[in-house]
Amino acid sequence: MKYNRCGKSGLLLPEISLGLWHNFGSVDNFENAEGIAIEAFDKGITHFDLANNYGPVPGSAEENFGKILWHNFQGNLRDEIVISTKAGYTMWKGPYGDWGSRKYLLSSLDQSLKRMSIDYVDIFYSHRPDPETPIEETMMALDHAVRSGKALYVGISNYSAEQTRVAVDVLKQLGTPCLIHQAKYSMLERWVENGLLDVLEEKGVGCIA
Numbered sequence: 001m002k003y004n005r006c007g008k009s010g011l012l013l014p015e016i017s018l019g020l021w022h023n024f025g026s027v028d029n030f031e032n033a034e035g036i037a038i039e040a041f042d043k044g045i046t047h048f049d050l051a052n053n054y055g056p057v058p059g060s061a062e063e064n065f066g067k068i069l070w071h072n073f074q075g076n077l078r079d080e081i082v083i084s085t086k087a088g089y090t091m092w093k094g095p096y097g098d099w100g101s102r103k104y105l106l107s108s109l110d111q112s113l114k115r116m117s118i119d120y121v122d123i124f125y126s127h128r129p130d131p132e133t134p135i136e137e138t139m140m141a142l143d144h145a146v147r148s149g150k151a152l153y154v155g156i157s158n159y160s161a162e163q164t165r166v167a168v169d170v171l172k173q174l175g176t177p178c179l180i181h182q183a184k185y186s187m188l189e190r191w192v193e194n195g196l197l198d199v200l201e202e203k204g205v206g207c208i209a
Contacts, residue, residue, distance in 0.1 A: 001044025008204035017047035026060035066116035088127025100130030124151035161195035
């Protein structure tokens with residue numbers, strides 16, 4: 001496996017990561033999910049990417065990954081993997097279970113840690129920008145996640161080039177650099193080439209598809 005430096009940070013991520021958006025929920029076969037994770041790690045895939053609402057049902061991918069983690073990756077193996085999760089899309093009913101408020105992001109992170117039975121994640125993302133919440137509030141929540149020891153790094157996802165520039169600058173001022181931006185990027189999804197990749201290169205932020 002080839003490992004690439006993430007932006008200007010000290011973190012190396014594998015060229016291929018394992019995303020748990022599908023195949024790891026409560027509706028899926030657990031033994032199959034466990035086998036996928038073990039095989040991935042054995043092939044050098046050390047980065048496992050989740051979000052609070054991955055499933056279905058929402059939250060069940062984190063619950064299943066927690067079981068996989070404690071069945072197979074106990075002890076020093078936790079220090080050999082990178083776990084990322086996110087919050088920003090609808091997770092629970094009511095005014096506090098969606099978007100980018102400090103209330104939602106930090107509550108969601110606590111729930112994610114509980115579901116996975118871990119003390120911290122390596123990367124915590126704002127999963128999407130919130131048009132109704134000041135970007136400063138959202139970034140302050142990410143900064144708090146690091147300062148409270150619940151995340152080692154922070155990132156953003158689905159932010160436009162201009163939103164990314166603002167978010168990265170706010171995080172820098174707070175003293176918690178933005179590690180990474182996760183965006184849809186494929187043969188068919190090319191929007192990141194219209195300015196976002198330039199901003200990430202300028203700011204020294206990693207990009208993951």
